[in-house]
Amino acid sequence: MYPDTPTFEQQINEKMATETTNTKPKILNDLIRTHDTTEMKRGVDYYFNRSDIMKRQQYVWKDGVKVVDETKPNNKIPHGWHKLLVDQKVSYILGKSVTFTGPDAFLKKIAEVLTEDFNDDMIELGLGASNKGKEWLHPYINEDGEFDTIVIPAEECIPIYDTSKQKNLEAFIRYYPYIINGEEGKRAEWWTKDDVTYYVATAEGEFVLDTTEEPNPAPHFYYGDKGYGWGEVPFIKFANNQFEVSDLDFYKELIDDYDKRVSDNSNNLEELQSLIFVLKGYEGQSLSEFMDNLRHYKAITLDADPGSGVDTVSAELPIQSVNSHLDRLREEIFTFGQGVDVNTNKFGNAPSGIALKFLFSLLDLKADMLERKFRKGLEWVIWFVAEYLSIKGEGQFNYKEVKFTFNKNMLMNELEASQIAQNSSGIISERTILAHHPWVTNPEEEEKRKKEEREEKAKQVQDNYQFPEQGDGDDE
Incomplete structure (x- = not known):
């Protein structure tokens, strides 16, 4: 939502401030009824290659009326540019787990509470936010008394903020469909800072208190x-x-144009497979008879006049112009989509580290914007973890003491990185060298292996050279 446009949350607050006589169910129904999720669903559609080209129809004018032409070729060829760009960004910024740093006691508790499933949640949040603009995470305590999280689709969510700063979340509405015993229905939840109220939709679609x-x-x-x-x-x-x-939002029209040009080109190729026949002195009675004779007998009869004959006409596609336009669109999609064009030949087969950083520069800019917003979300996750630990009686922890490192998944020149690591020995710590070596995925495990190898080598040396024990020598 751009700065000059009132946010949906601002409109909610205005409604609640002016309609003080409204009951909570009435406000709930009004907010759900006016909640527009069109933009969110469009991003998801393009991610799954359901772009606008799939809705295209071919038309023809008949007697002054525009009608659908079912006979005209109508190839619909979507291209997954949006998915490619989103997957690039999410893999780049969230493909490797976020690293937490802080007090050891707190980090140990966090590791016990946030399992591997949380890393999957982060990927899901990244995909959802990239497609819809934002996604929501719901922390909760499950039936076993354990802390857990679940990703809630943004199209199901209506946040309500305070009217002063528009930052503090005061209430939250979630509404969603469900199926019980083969019957479909809708539920809604109104969350506050202290409790949650459940609603269910009637046959008329109005939400009432769930009894x-x-x-x-x-x-x-x-x-x-x-x-x-x-x-x-x-x-x-x-x-x-x-x-x-x-x-x-920043490259949709470019994708639409690419889809349209490729689809149009396919239509033209299909139409050009049929030649146009120019008949001179044809003896037949109808064009259908001409086509039947040509198809079955590979021959036709003509008048004996000197000017009789058959000519063919075919159109030529401007292939060079089409390809040039598609190449330009491809370049602009990667530029304005801030992605990495893996087919580029600007840097050779083994680009240097500097060239790779330049290649990833636009993606890095885009990922930094997501990282900045995700840091705020992670701070709240740790706040809820600290509250959970306090309720369990496992200690009081300060969520502000935990910092986050996003480990970007950038391609690198392995030979160059290995040489830098080797030349850094003795200058920086071995832990730092291991963390940046291209073959090391887990520095802690690698450090443990190196320690075991050193101990094993020391043991072998000791076994090969048996030193005499004290007191074994001859007394004089």
């Missing part, structure tokens, strides 16, 4: 037999950029 939930409103979670509220609304926003818009 099957006991109690309703309910606490955020139960730990043991006691219900708790987090003290904050348990939904964390992970934004794509400061405008909270999809990456697609």
Whole structure:
């Protein structure tokens, strides 16, 4: 959402401020009814190669009326440019797990609470934010009393902020479809800082209090037999950029033009497979008879007049112009999509580290915008982890003491990186060298292996050279 356009959240706050007589169910229904998710769904559609070209129809004018032409070739060829660019960014910034640094005791607890599933959540959040502009993470306590997280699709979410700063999350609406015993329905949840109220849609589509939930409103979670509220609304926003818009917004028209040109070219090739026949002195009665004779007998009869004959006409496609335009579109898609064109031949077969950094420069700029917003989200994740540990009685921790490092997954010249690592020995720590070596994926494990190798070599040396024990010599 751009700065000169009121955000949906601002419109919500205006509604709640002016319509103080409204009941919560009425406000809930109004907000859900006016929640526009078109832009979010469009980003998802393009990610799964369902671009606008798939909706194209061919038309013809008949008697002054525009009608669909079912006979005209209508090839629809989408190209997964958006998926390529999104996957590049997400793999680059989130392909490797985010590293946490801070007090050892707190880090140990975090590692126990945030399992490998959280790394998958980060990838899912990155994909969702890139496609929709933002995605939401819901921290909760499961039935076993364990901390867990789940990604909530942004199209199901309506955040409500305070009216002063537009930063503090005061309430949160989630609405979604469900199927029970083969029957479809819709549910909604109104979350505050202390509890959650459940609603269900009637046959008319209006949301009313769900009488099957006991109690309703309910606490955020139960730990043991006691219900708790987090003290904050348990939904964390992970934004794509400061405008909270999809990456697609910046290059959609380029993709549409590419799809259209390739599809049009395919249509033209299909149409040009048939020659146009110019008949002179044809003896037949109809054109269909001419085509039947040509198809079955490979021959036709003509008048004996000197001017009789058959000519063929075919059109030539401007292949060079089409290819030139497609090449330009490809270059602009990577430029304005801030991606890496892996087919480039500007840097040779083994580009240097500097050349690779230049190649990744646009992707790095785009990834930095996502990283900045994701840091805020991760701070809230650690806040909820600290609250969970406090409720369990496992200690009091300060979430602000934990810092995050995003380990970018950049291609590198392995020979050059290995030589730099070798030349750095004795200048910087072995741990740092291992962390930047192209073949090392886990510095801690590699450091442990090197230690084991040194101990094994020392043992072999000791076994090969048996030194006499004290007191074995002859006394004089």
